[in-house]
Amino acid sequence: MPELPEVETIRRQLAPKVAGREIAAVEIGLPRLLKYPDPACFLREIIGKRIEKLERRGKYLLFRLTGDMTMIIHLRMTGRLFYRAADTVRDAHTHVVFVFDNGFELRFADMRTLGTLCLLADTELGKIKGLHEMGPEPLTAAFDLKYFQQLLANKKTKIKGLLLDQRRIGGLGNIYVDESLHLAGIHPERPAGSLSPDEISNLHQAINTVIREGIEHGGTTFRDYVDGEGKAGTHQHHLRVYGRKQEPCVTCGTAIERKEVAGRGSYYCPCCQK
Template identity: 45%
Template structure:
């Protein structure tokens, strides 16, 4: 699933490619992608609309049209591509925004899990999935004291707690594993048992890992590419995720993979020991 760094890379790519373009026509080839309004209304309302800005909140893309906001979630495999009209339409293309300049923005999704929702202008932050999100992982809005206080209220294992997006948004399976590795915290460590030092290290690691991943354009494990067709580069910097059996870069112990809350989880059993 694209996580915050990948979605941010898609946002910046779309900003370069489609900003200012005006819709002439919309083809919806798989209606279930459109969450609201009804497909016919979705198409009708977008005709003549221009993309004024591209925003992001957590893992959600927000298209700022002339008179509407459009919230888009890529889910597991969703991606956007820009083509010229007349170019072959690839398999798994489900929505096509045709612009007046002859270019097209195409949404592709192998699993068809992605969703788009058209909303009144400047109301995207009221979208049901967005209202539940924690702060963005930047020090200006994600501050240590509230994070520390929230951790003390939860006995749940730290990894699934971070995946909930409520304490801080944007962390998925890859970056939780990486942040916990950097902070030397076991993924099953109860959140309320973290020491003050561990909380500080985790806080700093979350900010650091996501910032570096954004700078690298995200992580390409299988199919992810940004709107420019470029793969991410952060996979070369991974220390735990996907490195089962590889020596830990700190101590040389083999990285192991287990399941935590039904999610594949990678960590160093020597550097990330659980304590009670």
């Protein structure tokens, strides 16, 4: 499942390839993935546009186009983007193909088809609520300790649920939240407001650490994620708890437990996460 480090890896890899490319044609195999505008309008607007640069905000990819327009892609669970020569065999579940002016294509493939594509004028980007209302991201100046302290203060909600809320912090998903909580030694069900100042500081640092490590390792390939060339990341070899049910904790050797918290499968060490 692509979270901030996976989407950033894709962005870094695709950016130099798609920047400057003109979109000569688009093949829409599964129209319902185009959430806005309707497919006919989408086609009419995007043909002939050039990609000026590729940006990312949280888990969204932003294709900045000529004519002050932006195409927004969210990969959700199993979405993938591939930059491939037009004469190569298409990957399974390829649903939308952007044909460039240089013999290459950008292909959107998605096994579960939960991913979304939108095309908007820059002035109407506010229509994408998840983007517009997104909180600050780890590793940015806005996500400082003071912001994080205020975020947790007096909150009764479980810390895991709070960390997953994109309106509060942008880009975290299930894997990196579990990793952050383990690194900081905090149980996922702790009420957010119950964390001590030291715990808040440790967790803040842990979030930045796991996100930085995730990016350095080219993302986590737990099941489906691959980058723009179809290559797996390597961070799965560095996971501390996620997916390690009944395996020994890397810190204390206690068997890792799995439990549903905030509606998500959650892994934690019952010994070092209190």
